[in-house]
Amino acid sequence: MSSVAPSSVKPSIRVKVLFFGRLKEAAGAAEEFVELAPGSRIEDLFAGFTARRPELARYRSSLVASRNQEFAAWSTPLDSGDEIAFLPPVSGG
Amino acid sequence: MSSVAPSSVKPSIRVKVLFFGRLKEAAGAAEEFVELAPGSRIEDLFAGFTARRPELARYRSSLVASRNQEFAAWSTPLDSGDEIAFLPPVSGG
Amino acid sequence: MATPPSSDLILLVHQGIDADALVHHVRTGADGAIVTFDGCVRNQSHGRRTLYLDYEAYESMALAKMGEIAAEVHTKFPIDRVAIAHRLGRLEIGETSVFIAVSAPHRAAAFEACRYAIDTLKRSVPIWKKEYFEDGAVWADGELPPVPQDTQARKSAS
Amino acid sequence: MATPPSSDLILLVHQGIDADALVHHVRTGADGAIVTFDGCVRNQSHGRRTLYLDYEAYESMALAKMGEIAAEVHTKFPIDRVAIAHRLGRLEIGETSVFIAVSAPHRAAAFEACRYAIDTLKRSVPIWKKEYFEDGAVWADGELPPVPQDTQARKSAS
Numbered sequence A, B: 001m002s003s004v005a006p007s008s009v010k011p012s013i014r015v016k017v018l019f020f021g022r023l024k025e026a027a028g029a030a031e032e033f034v035e036l037a038p039g040s041r042i043e044d045l046f047a048g049f050t051a052r053r054p055e056l057a058r059y060r061s062s063l064v065a066s067r068n069q070e071f072a073a074w075s076t077p078l079d080s081g082d083e084i085a086f087l088p089p090v091s092g093g
Numbered sequence C, D: 001m002a003t004p005p006s007s008d009l010i011l012l013v014h015q016g017i018d019a020d021a022l023v024h025h026v027r028t029g030a031d032g033a034i035v036t037f038d039g040c041v042r043n044q045s046h047g048r049r050t051l052y053l054d055y056e057a058y059e060s061m062a063l064a065k066m067g068e069i070a071a072e073v074h075t076k077f078p079i080d081r082v083a084i085a086h087r088l089g090r091l092e093i094g095e096t097s098v099f100i101a102v103s104a105p106h107r108a109a110a111f112e113a114c115r116y117a118i119d120t121l122k123r124s125v126p127i128w129k130k131e132y133f134e135d136g137a138v139w140a141d142g143e144l145p146p147v148p149q150d151t152q153a154r155k156s157a158s
Helices: A021-027 A042-052 A054-062 B021-027 B042-052 B054-062 C019-026 C059-076 C107-124 C151-157 D019-026 D059-076 D107-124 D151-157
Strands: A013-019 A031-036 A064-067 A070-072 A083-087 B013-019 B031-036 B064-067 B070-072 B083-087 C009-013 C033-040 C048-057 C081-087 C089-092 C096-104 C127-133 C136-139 D009-013 D033-040 D048-057 D081-087 D089-092 D096-104 D127-133 D136-139
Touching (some): A013 A042, A021 A054, A021 A083, A021 D127, A042 A054, A042 A064, A042 A083, B013 B021, B021 B083, B021 C127, B031 B042, B042 B083, C009 C019, C009 C059, C048 C081, C059 C081, C059 C107, C096 C107, D009 D059, D019 D033, D019 D081, D033 D107, D048 D081, D059 D081, D059 D107
Parallel strands (some): A013 A083, B013 B083
Antiparallel strands (some): A013 A031, B064 B070, C033 C096, C033 D033, C048 C089, C048 C127, C081 C096, D033 D096, D048 D127, D081 D096, D127 D136
């Protein structure tokens, strides 16, 4: 589902993806494992989900991503074993 | 002990005086009843105490007075039955 | 002077302050925030080791002034309830000398009102603290409360 | 990111928050002030009667972020200890969802640090609140946490 370089010979990478709050309901899952081409970024990962579930696209501007429990830019490259989460606006307190 | 008009015919007024904190220690008493000439003010009352105990004079600039549980200016006139207190800088909390 | 709403709680106590009771008093279903201030006895003052403190008050006036602070806080901030308790007598290190709880629908007002209440209490409530050290005791430095304008004096001087 | 001093207490709990334990944790003989913030469930939201709330969190990240807030508070304010607890799951009206206690030698720092901690928690800790009304449930409006500059994207675009 990545738009970057072909992964013909390179091994794919595998990341864990978490959804929370309204996004979890929209995604229909709290947790998923995803295989991507090496060099994929967080934005590629999300694009893969919106390809499968177009209704997720409207959350794109009102969510932030995290990589291994740190907020991360959409352009952040992924490594195998990463834990990526998509987080709607927080409302704790 | 008042410096105002002579009280030859007028009846005197009687007030209750309270001292607190370091001032109580300096005055050697927590509570006293004092008779004054009508028309006396809080400053006259305090002057009467300093006449008796000159060491009280040095507290004059670092204390405030109250009349019937309200902070009061030194020039406040006294009425019979008033409760007057001399209060050093407060340090509650 | 204004009297506080009957929903407020104003106390001078000679034993330990029951902070839970004060918090319970201000908590209602309409509130989203409760801010408390707990003033407690430090083990040192200006670098000298404190043994204990002794608080005395002009009790009737202190209660009246604490009630005025509560009333004033209601006029200044959109809060729900206020509870203020001050302890008197001997206090050991770590014990609570003053406790203030403020409830409000939203947190900004609760923080501001609680801060205002303790700042005002320290400036204007007739309570005095004596600090006991190993080598003696001193009355703590304090603040002179603001007093009404001396209008009588000006009038008689003219 | 900095880790909080081991003297701080950071908790996510699924039962009632023990506020007394948190206050006890931050109280030391060196402190003259303890300020607490208690965030509690209101009986209404934007005029609609609330039945109850349900909180969920990205727990591992929420704990990490709460610890970072405590560490940051130590660098910004002259305080002693911090305790932060957030509750998850179903909460009834009046119950405490978040509790923060800060101790300090002097009150100004305790107030400012406690306020900073709750303001930052509400903006940056991955916890979500769903509000249940008589006619349905909604995820509460929230705030988008700040995210690091998108430097990678700029580099690859040049």
